[in-house]
């Protein structure tokens with residue numbers, strides 16, 4: 001994991017030997033389990049280091065993470081960005097949520113093998129989790145990568161965030177198309193876009209955008225709507 005060490009050093013993250021071993025073990029489990037289930041299309045070590053591990057950690061360039069924030073990663077899949085964030089910033093209290101149970105089984109195996117505390121993997125659709133009192137408005141930070149457009153994703157994620165907390169989606173560079181409807185949805189859900197950061201993964205030309213959404217007020221009770229509605233009828237888009 002020398003390559004990961006070098007790349008993230010450029011964004012001021014210094015991983016110690018234990019953390020590098022955890023990333024190595026995580027990589028091995030990912031490749032091993034990927035043979036029997038669909039976890040990721042990316043398996044070459046260099047690619048996993050850059051496109052999964054370093055990309056997940058890029059948020060630390062803009063958000064202070066070395067404190068005990070509660071974080072939920074919605075639609076985490078094989079654990080991105082939640083697991084790399086937890087390895088690099090072990091003080092975080094992390095909930096990984098995904099609607100596909102076999103991925104949750106994999107995540108539990110990673111948590112067990114890496115002997116991590118204060119991290120749980122939950123099998124739930126975001127729309128159900130967001131209406132469950134155990135998770136609703138309980139998090140300082142909600143993150144999500146590659147799950148839905150900004151509008152639908154806001155309805156998935158905003159209900160989890162405490163007032164004063166943040167929803168920060170990992171977005172691709174073509175954000176302009178989604179931002180208009182996204183901003184409307186975010187307002188309805190009690191949030192406000194505070195900042196948008198554009199960056200690249202060090203040593204590459206791979207772009208990443210972070211939208212910083214601050215939760216200004218509680219999300220109205222009717223959101224999230226029942227499962228499937230946020231994607232079928234995204235908030236902020238005019239009905240045809």
Ligand SMILES: C[S@@+](CC[C@H](N)C(=O)[O-])C[C@H]1O[C@@H](n2cnc3c(N)ncnc32)[C@H](O)[C@@H]1O
Pocket residue numbers: 074075076077078079080081097098099100103124125126127144145146147156
């Ligand atoms: C393309 S994958 C991205 C996984 C991971 N975040 C990443 O960046 O590699 C999308 C993931 O979101 C999950 N997902 C999709 N809709 C969801 C929902 N409504 N609630 C929870 N998880 C969902 C899928 O099961 C899948 O694992």
